[in-house]
Amino acid sequence: MQRRCxxxxxxxxxxxxxxxxxxxxxxxxxxxxQLFADKARQxxxxxxxxxxxxxxxxxxxxxxxEGEWLEAFWCEQCxxxxxxxxxxxxxxxxxxxxxxxxxxxQVTGAIDPQGNPxxxxxxxxxxxxxxxxSIKDFQFVT
Numbered sequence: 743m744q745r746r747c748x749x750x751x752x753x754x755x756x757x758x759x760x761x762x763x764x765x766x767x768x769x770x771x772x773x774x775x776q777l778f779a780d781k782a783r784q785x786x787x788x789x790x791x792x793x794x795x796x797x798x799x800x801x802x803x804x805x806x807x808e809g810e811w812l813e814a815f816w817c818e819q820c821x822x823x824x825x826x827x828x829x830x831x832x833x834x835x836x837x838x839x840x841x842x843x844x845x846x847x848q849v850t851g852a853i854d855p856q857g858n859p860x861x862x863x864x865x866x867x868x869x870x871x872x873x874x875x876s877i878k879d880f881q882f883v884t
Contacts, residue, residue, distance in 0.1 A: 759828070759836050761817045768815035768838075771823050775812040775849045778804040784848070812841050812849055 759768045779785050780803065785795035788807065798805055809830040815838075816823045825841040 757836060759815065759826075759838055761819060762838070762840075764817065764819035766817060766819050768817055768826075770813060771816045772814035774828075775851060777807040777810045777812065777827075777845065777848045778850065779807055779848065780804045807848075812845060 756767070757770075760766060761768055779788075780799065782792065782795035782799045784807075785798065785805065786792055790798075811828055812825055813828055814823050814825050826838045827841045827845055829837040831837065
């Protein structure tokens with residue numbers, strides 16, 4: 743007969759993802775956003791041969807990159823949330839680096855933290871305002 747404490751040991755443990763600056767545990771603040779490759783060069787950077795990468799991209803419009811994703815984490819010491827590129831190795835360890843801008847083009851369903859470059863500063867500011875005082879940004883001609 744299994745005791746209760748034996749059953750509880752099968753629970754997954756916290757992922758060992760730590761701040762690069764302070765070494766403290768990082769708390770997840772978002773879902774995982776899966777990365778996709780749509781160019782052969784992106785697959786070649788991950789160790790695939792040129793020919794295999796070209797064939798795969800020719801047959802599929804986008805290839806899911808297993809074990810890689812973007813995720814936002816909160817650091818208690820830094821007191822801020824940052825987006826990280828997370829790579830999980832076969833041994834179960836994680837390699838974490840600050841997400842470069844070009845990776846946002848390889849993710850579906852995520853909103854770029856820098857904002858849409860085609861949106862002006864005024865529109866971006868108005869989208870954040872939640873009260874009636876925002877009317878001050880408009881000048882009425884009488």
